[in-house]
Amino acid sequence: MKKVMMKGVEAIGEAAIIAGCRNYFGYPITPQSELTEYMARRLPQVQGSFLQAESEVAAVNMMYGASSVGRRVMTSTSSPGFSLMQEGVSYMACAQLPAVFVNVVRGGPGLGDIQPSQGDYFQATKGGGHGDYHLIVLSPSTVQEAAELTILAFDLADRYRNPVLIFADGLLGQMMEPVALQEREITYDNSSWALTGAKDREPRQVTSFNIDPYGLEKMNLELQKKYREIEAKEVRYEEYLTEDAEILIVAHGTVGRIAKSVVRMARESGLKAGLFRPISLYPYPYEALSNLSERASLILVVEMSSGQMLEDVKLAACGKAKIEFYGRMAGVVPTPEEIFSHLQSLVGRR
Structure with a gap:
């Protein structure tokens, strides 16, 4: 298999396209802006859609809409930007919408700097937003692994109907290494939940809102059951x-x-x-x-x-x-x- 030299963020972008991502919504922030640029260039070549949102808050809500109709969606950002997305992340987790987030972590707290860091660990693993939810969080150590885990992230997101986070850092995002990427058949089934129009079936609802506390608790218990399955089957080291x-x-x-x-x-x-x-x-x-x-x-x-x-x-x-x-x-x-x-x-x- 032929290898090509790629930046970490570029390898993640190409891997996302191989995995079937055709919708990207994001806002540029260093040190991951090259990923936004890469998707802007590549997605039109594969009949996909790239949209630079007016903010990270807008981007995550665009992801909510695209995912709810069954599209494979991704965004990428860095630490302050991911903080802005947290409300939408919590909404998507409760609505059980698959999506892939990429956080190329930089120094903090606050605006910090653009150098590599792992200081967003608590935010990533303990839930940066509100409520009892989890993201699946994957931490690559090489550019090759970043690409492979990105493809895996889309599969896991659809398998469990859950957002997945690629937890990288500025060093991995900016380094260049040889990467081998291979095209593959894209298969995933969202026919049981995606909003595709209700002409020939019962109406569906994708929501994270339930004003009845017992109904909302039932939704939470369903989530917790899913998390126990993820904990049993998806541990990697x-x-x-x-x-x-x-x-x-x-x-x-x-x-x-x-x-x-x-x-x-x-x-x-x-x-x-x-x-x-x-x-x-x-x-x-x-x-x-x-x-x-x-x-x-x-x-x-x-x-x-x-x-x-x-x-x-x-x-x-x-x-x-x-x-x-x-x-x-x-x-x-x-x-x-x-x-x-x-x-x-x-x-x-x-």
Whole structure:
């Protein structure tokens, strides 16, 4: 299969088209504006529709409308823009509308900067909007994986009638790597719920509103049942040199990629280190990490945040191993050398 050099955001865009996305609504914001530009150029070539909305609030509500008639839809944004979309995200989750969101995370809080960050983890995994809902959240570490997870995201969105979030960062979005993309047959069935006109069937309703509390609770219970199924079937993670690991590094996304180098450096120095990289941030791989925690004496969580995923690691480990944290914020990317140096200092204190 032929590989081509592509930016991360461009690979996500092309993968979305391969997956059958023909409607994109968005508003430019760095460091993902090239994805908006890519979709503006490519969608007309495949008889799709691109629309630059007047705001992120408008974009997410356009997605609601397009998804409700059975279209595969996507938007992309960065941290402040995704914050503006949260009301619409909650509406779509409750209405059980499939859609794919891409958040190329930048430094914050507030307007922040345009450098890479993972500081939107809580927003992504704990529900950035109101109510009891979840997005399926996928965290790629390479451009190739970003493309593959984008295709998967559309399939998962339709399978569970649920919004899916690609949780990337400015580093992954802007880097260029060889990517192999292959056309595939697009198949999905929305015949049981999409609003296509009610001439030959009973009318349907797509809504997140129910003024009867018992009726709304019934809708919520249906959602919770779906989330339990997702948690049982859609957990994804990578293990690297964990078979005999006494030290476990836990990191996701591009930091997980950096942490692989740290593991190799540790092994060369005689430390039995391994990497656990969550790929699905929701559902989080609690059970797999819990099992590894029984064998590890030290877990080092590394993030480009103040320690947001750290909470999930603590829940998974449940006191089975000593847990330490190393993080950089505001768009600062940790190097393998500084992480390894920190790891050495921790080992020296034991």
